[in-house]
Amino acid sequence: MDEGLALILQRRTIRRFEAKKVDRNKIIGILKAALSAPSAHNLQAWRILVIDDASKKEQLADLASKLYYKSLIARNIAGATVKAGKARERIVSAPVILILFLARDELRKEASWRRIRNEWIMGTQSLAAMAQNILLAASALGLGACWRGVALFMANHINREFNIPHSMEPQALIELGYPMQKPKPKKVRDMKEVVHFNEW
Numbered sequence: 433m434d435e436g437l438a439l440i441l442q443r444r445t446i447r448r449f450e451a452k453k454v455d456r457n458k459i460i461g462i463l464k465a466a467l468s469a470p471s472a473h474n475l476q477a478w479r480i481l482v483i484d485d486a487s488k489k490e491q492l493a494d495l496a497s498k499l500y501y502k503s504l505i506a507r508n509i510a511g512a513t514v515k516a517g518k519a520r521e522r523i524v525s526a527p528v529i530l531i532l533f534l535a536r537d538e539l540r541k542e543a544s545w546r547r548i549r550n551e552w553i554m555g556t557q558s559l560a561a562m563a564q565n566i567l568l569a570a571s572a573l574g575l576g577a578c579w580r581g582v583a584l585f586m587a588n589h590i591n592r593e594f595n596i597p598h599s600m601e602p603q604a605l606i607e608l609g610y611p612m613q614k615p616k617p618k619k620v621r622d623m624k625e626v627v628h629f630n631e632w
């Protein structure tokens with residue numbers, strides 16, 4: 433099978449990592465792949481915060497667990513202390529964290545609400561393409577990665593904590609490192625169920 437296609441078909445999310453530093457060159461390789469993703473109008477309206485410094489990672493992990501604890505308590509969900517502790521540990525144990533931001537102020541300026549909304553969606557879709565490039569590049573370099581939605585739930589807090597301008601919208605967080613697990617191939621939905629050729 434074609435190597436590129438095989439890479440795409442074999443990629444799986446990795447959630448546990450070896451306690452081993454990731455070489456900066458590998459991170460740069462992944463970032464190059466990220467920056468070459470397609471984007472609407474080729475605007476490349478994005479930023480990436482790379483966190484591989486232990487104390488910065490702890491700062492992020494503390495923030496995430498504090499917010500998660502609060503939201504669990506607010507929703508009356510049991511085991512908040514343990515769950516928040518695990519959320520903290522998960523971030524701390526990922527050797528590298530990437531936070532992907534949509535640079536909202538770089539999107540096309542439009543007059544109507546519908547057009548503004550669509551530009552925002554296209555910016556978001558572009559960021560998702562960037563995220564997928566990161567997952568695939570990580571896999572190609574023998575690393576594992578997990579795309580996490582958590583950044584959405586702590587967006588304003590991330591900006592405040594790390595002095596990031598308000599116009600930057602955190603949309604995705606990606607954990608990276610050497611895999612400590614080897615997930616089995618994934619069962620994907622039957623093509624007949626989700627694909628239509630020529631007519632629905």
Ligand SMILES: Cc1cc2nc3c(=O)[nH]c(=O)nc-3n(C[C@H](O)[C@H](O)[C@H](O)COP(=O)(O)O)c2cc1C
Nearest residue numbers: 443444445446447563578579580581582604615618
């Ligand atoms: C937008 C998005 C958000 C995700 N958020 C999380 C998350 O918060 N925690 C997590 O463990 N995995 C998260 N994932 C990973 C998915 O759970 C994973 O992609 C899915 O189970 C399919 O597995 P695979 O990536 O191995 O194919 C997320 C994936 C996407 C695309």
